[in-house]
Amino acid sequence: MSGPTLPLEVRPGGLHLPGLELFLDPERAVPAAFVSHAHGDHGGGWGSGVVYGSRETLALLEARHGAIVGARVIDWDEKVDVRGAQLSIAPAGHILGAAQLVVEHARGRFVYTGDYRTGPGATHAEGAPIECDTLAIESTFGLPMFSFPDREETMAALVAWCRGVLEAGDTPVVYAYALGKSQALAHALVAAGLPVIAHGAAFKICQAYEALGVPLGIASGALRAYAEEKKKKKVLGAVLLTPPRTAGTPMIKGRKGFRAAYVSGWSLIDASIERLRAEIGFALSDHADFDDLLETVRGSRARFVYATHGEPTVFSRILREQGIESEPREVRAIDAAEDAVE
Ligand SMILES: [Zn+2]
Numbered sequence: 488m489s490g491p492t493l494p495l496e497v498r499p500g501g502l503h504l505p506g507l508e509l510f511l512d513p514e515r516a517v518p519a520a521f522v523s524h525a526h527g528d529h530g531g532g533w534g535s536g537v538v539y540g541s542r543e544t545l546a547l548l549e550a551r552h553g554a555i556v557g558a559r560v561i562d563w564d565e566k567v568d569v570r571g572a573q574l575s576i577a578p579a580g581h582i583l584g585a586a587q588l589v590v591e592h593a594r595g596r597f598v599y600t601g602d603y604r605t606g607p608g609a610t611h612a613e614g615a616p617i618e619c620d621t622l623a624i625e626s627t628f629g630l631p632m633f634s635f636p637d638r639e640e641t642m643a644a645l646v647a648w649c650r651g652v653l654e655a656g657d658t659p660v661v662y663a664y665a666l667g668k669s670q671a672l673a674h675a676l677v678a679a680g681l682p683v684i685a686h687g688a689a690f691k692i693c694q695a696y697e698a699l700g701v702p703l704g705i706a707s708g709a710l711r712a713y714a715e716e717k718k719k720k721k722v723l724g725a726v727l728l729t730p731p732r733t734a735g736t737p738m739i740k741g742r743k744g745f746r747a748a749y750v751s752g753w754s755l756i757d758a759s760i761e762r763l764r765a766e767i768g769f770a771l772s773d774h775a776d777f778d779d780l781l782e783t784v785r786g787s788r789a790r791f792v793y794a795t796h797g798e799p800t801v802f803s804r805i806l807r808e809q810g811i812e813s814e815p816r817e818v819r820a821i822d823a824a825e826d827a828v829e
Pocket residue numbers: 524526529581602828829
């Protein structure tokens with residue numbers, strides 16, 4: 488048993504690297520924070536004295552919160568000195584701008600994945616394991632029951648379902664959280680030639696993605712914002728992309744011919760589909776599934792692994808059973824119903 492080369496603590500506010508006096512994805516403003524990506528459950532530290540993050544993450548946080556006073560961009564090829572250690576970032580997959588934090592320090596290398604997915608994506612950089620001594624990895628889907636089907640096939644099945652609903656003269660409603668998933672889906676649907684109307688919250692982030700150099704089809708008119716007058720229309724003639732929280736609102740409820748799908752890793756749990764009164768689920772996630780998490784742990788060659796977020800206690804125990812030294816770092820409960828969580 489060798490222990491971590493850099494300890495990770497839980498302090499009021501969130502995960503903390505004591506030697507660096509740096510919080511990782513704190514839930515609120517702290518003196519110094521690294522924000523791995525712009526989702527609400529990771530970006531609570533946007534008001535911190537210093538906010539380290541990728542250029543894209545800080546831009547997306549600003550799209551949501553206005554100017555980030557403490558913003559300190561870490562470029563993708565930059566090293567930043569903090570209390571004798573060097574900070575750098577590497578793509579985490581997940582959503583646009585999502586970054587793993589790499590800390591080079593006297594005793595080795597520490598990596599914090601933040602929310603993470605392996606494999607390519609059309610709307611963000613590809614995430615991959617980074618060799619290190621101590622790894623802190625998210626474990627949102629860190630249970631063996633979470634095994635996602637092939638991503639491209641799932642996306643193709645979603646496109647086919649939407650096309651079929653449109654051809655039947657109905658309106659396909661696609662529930663997806665507003666930041667990250669909605670942009671990935673808009674990109675795929677538009678590329679397949681389907682018109683898309685996005686809920687205002689998702690559309691605003693689509694605009695931010697386009698401003699960051701990820702075209703989604705707004706200029707060509709293939710992707711449009713949902714406007715109130717569309718409430719009067721019986722058939723939208725387009726795919727309606729909207730956050731799960733709009734299920735049960737007048738935008739959807741009681742409208743004839745509106746047929747819904749839920750697109751999320753959580754759709755592997757049947758109850759999540761029923762809760763939204765959706766007729767079908769597509770298990771397309773912006774997170775690694777259980778096997779991908781294990782492969783990332785092995786690929787990192789880390790001698791000590793912290794599990795954070797989601798199911799850290801269970802995932803950590805599974806790692807120990809496989810002979811990998813590991814401890815959980817429980818930060819806060821994850822609410823699967825919250826749009827911003829995934
Ligand atoms: Zn996230």
